[in-house]
């Protein structure tokens with residue numbers, strides 16, 4: 001339930017900033033939700049816009065790696081599954097941009113920021129999809145890691161984002177399930193298919209671990225996000241949870257995770273894993289991954305080459321406005 | 323939603339009972355549907371007819387899907403995927419129906435038994451065995467041409483399907499009944515774009531008119547019944563395409579005129595070369611992309 | 625194996641939709657029939673919401689799995705295409721659960737008659753109340769949303785973006 005609304009625009013006598021801030025702090029402290037018409041500190045609003053936009057961009061850019069297999073999917077059922085998934089991701093993007101718009105942001109402006117490199121998206125999507133097994137591994141590991149990241153966001157302090165996450169997470173778990181099912185089917189297939197799966201796992205495992213962001217002692221925005229209830233668990237905590245969940249799944253599948261140091265710690269019951277190559281992470285995030293240029297340039301082309309379409313729609317709407 | 327239960331669900335779903343590992347036994351889109359061919363109908367004819375309607379949908383789906391991740395706006399990204407998915411679903415049902423009637427062409431020379439009929443037909447037929455109209459295989463051009471083609475193709479298909487709901491073949495009639503609301507969406511969606519583009523800016527008008535000029539000649543192939551269609555129409559199973567000509571022409575004229583576009587002269591009609599397996603040079607690359615991976619692994623199941 | 629005699633229908637009715645897990649297949653109107661054949665096989669009949677629905681295999685697997693767990697060894701899940709599903713098949717319970725899950729339920733599906741389908745060139749005028757605050761003052765942002773059956777809307781009162789299951 002939302003806290004009683006204090007709206008800047010509707011309150012006759014404007015309460016002073018300190019009272020508003022106190023009310024906001026109380027909302028956060030009581031784990032209640034902040035809603036679009038509530039007063040919120042500018043930094044909270046800006047941070048949320050950045051986080052939600054980055055998430056929306058990731059959904060949209062995330063359509064590309066698997067989208068590259070849409071025309072070549074090896075069975076009609078797989079083609080349908082993939083097309084439905086790509087459509088879901090576009091839906092997630094739309095939904096999240098709308099959530100950002102409740103904070104006063106504008107989708108076109110956010111898209112420009114993405115294309116001009118002023119806002120980021122998840123760097124996992126800067127890796128190429130070399131074989132069809134990549135589609136399965138993306139569903140299993142990438143959607144899986146995304147779920148681990150996003151489930152806690154269902155309790156985000158910002159109402160529209162939290163509610164968006166609930167719906168998005170349900171669809172992401174369906175993606176994960178379908179990805180895993182593809183891999184299961186491939187593992188029961190030919191030797192060539194099994195080799196494809198193992199190769200894809202080898203390429204995606206480490207990047208998927210990087211999806212949880214830098215280690216806690218090197219995570220600039222985390223502390224404030226945690227305090228505001230926008231973020232609920234630390235990067236390392238979530239990463240550990242993901243590893244613990246994935247190891248038995250890999251075993252059930254019959255693939256080897258490419259980490260010789262991976263081992264169950266009998267004391268904690270959790271898996272220890274090897275050192276992540278953060279130098280690579282920084283390379284990819286700063287734009288030097290294998291596909292960064294391609295991903296963004298496709299978005300730019302979609303915007304620029306088709307600008308005349310949107311101009312026409314606007315012109316038509318203006319003509320027929322009455 | 324309690325987050326812990328979500329994590330639990332993810333964990334247990336992978337558990338010993340292998341709930342996630344449902345497999346290829348569930349592939350057939352017609353699983354459990356009674357596929358008996360009605361009395362007095364030649365199964366080979368019924369199968370051939372299903373291939374015509376199925377190939378139209380499959381090839382158009384492939385062309386539409388080329389827009390995925392490249393559409394002018396996000397709403398359109400979703401809309402195009404939506405239309406593609408509907409067409410793909412119709413194609414799957416129709417190809418499976420063709421297979422159940424025993425029509426598999428030369429596909430089984432390459433496709434192993436583990437490959438279901440729908441995939442044998444989609445992935446292991448050669449170009450000359452495809453029987454879609456040239457309308458759907460033509461390279462889509464820009465967004466205006468894409469929407470004009472979608473308008474024409476879905477207007478034609480919707481008119482056919484509306485009548486096919488009365489087919490004596492219960493499977494075909496059910497596929498048509500399912501397809502009608504889907505195709506209504508496609509047609510009206512495309513029509514609204516043609517309005518906005520035709521009556522938008524001078525550039526969009528120019529492009530829309532060019533799209534119309536490019537697509538219009540392909541109308542020539544749509545309305546002459548093949549022998550199979552003639553026999554099946556007499557048997558109450560198929561629809562004579564000549565019977566939907568006026569409806570199609572009426573809808574297209576209404577939309578183009580409202581869009582301030584010039585309606586070109588109706589092209590001289592001819593028997594469809596596509597229905598006879600004769601195609602343009604654009605089909606081979608389209609099929610190479612569609613079929614390449616499946617053919618590389620003929621013994622694989624996906 | 626369980627010795628308690630349960631009705632397979634009760635078991636099948638607990639299976640949820642993979643994409644809208646707040647609904648069971650029964651709520652959604654996708655579960656058409658559950659019967660026991662003479663040889664003891666449980667025959668379950670389901671129908672796709674749209675031709676391209678890629679979730680049919682998952683639904684079948686979930687039904688088989690649930691029935692196996694309840695002790696029914698032989699299960700046969702069949703597809704039926706006719707009469708075609710429309711949003712009118714969503715039960716009252718299903719509509720309530722959608723609204724509780726933040727998704728506006730559909731109104732009545734358009735009546736489809738035989739003969740040519742009339743062209744509709746204007747924007748489709750749909751209405752839906754905000755599932756969060758109940759306001760009727762909402763606008764459609766996109767006719768298509770993540771899944772085929774949903775549109776994206778926004779509440780003008782509380783600004784909540786929400787999905788609406790379109791009447792089809």
Ligand SMILES: [Fe+2]
Nearest residue numbers: 059088089092
């Ligand atoms: Fe997503």
Ligand SMILES: [Fe+2]
Nearest residue numbers: 089143172175
């Ligand atoms: Fe996803």
Ligand SMILES: [Zn+2]
Nearest residue numbers: 754757779782
């Ligand atoms: Zn509201």
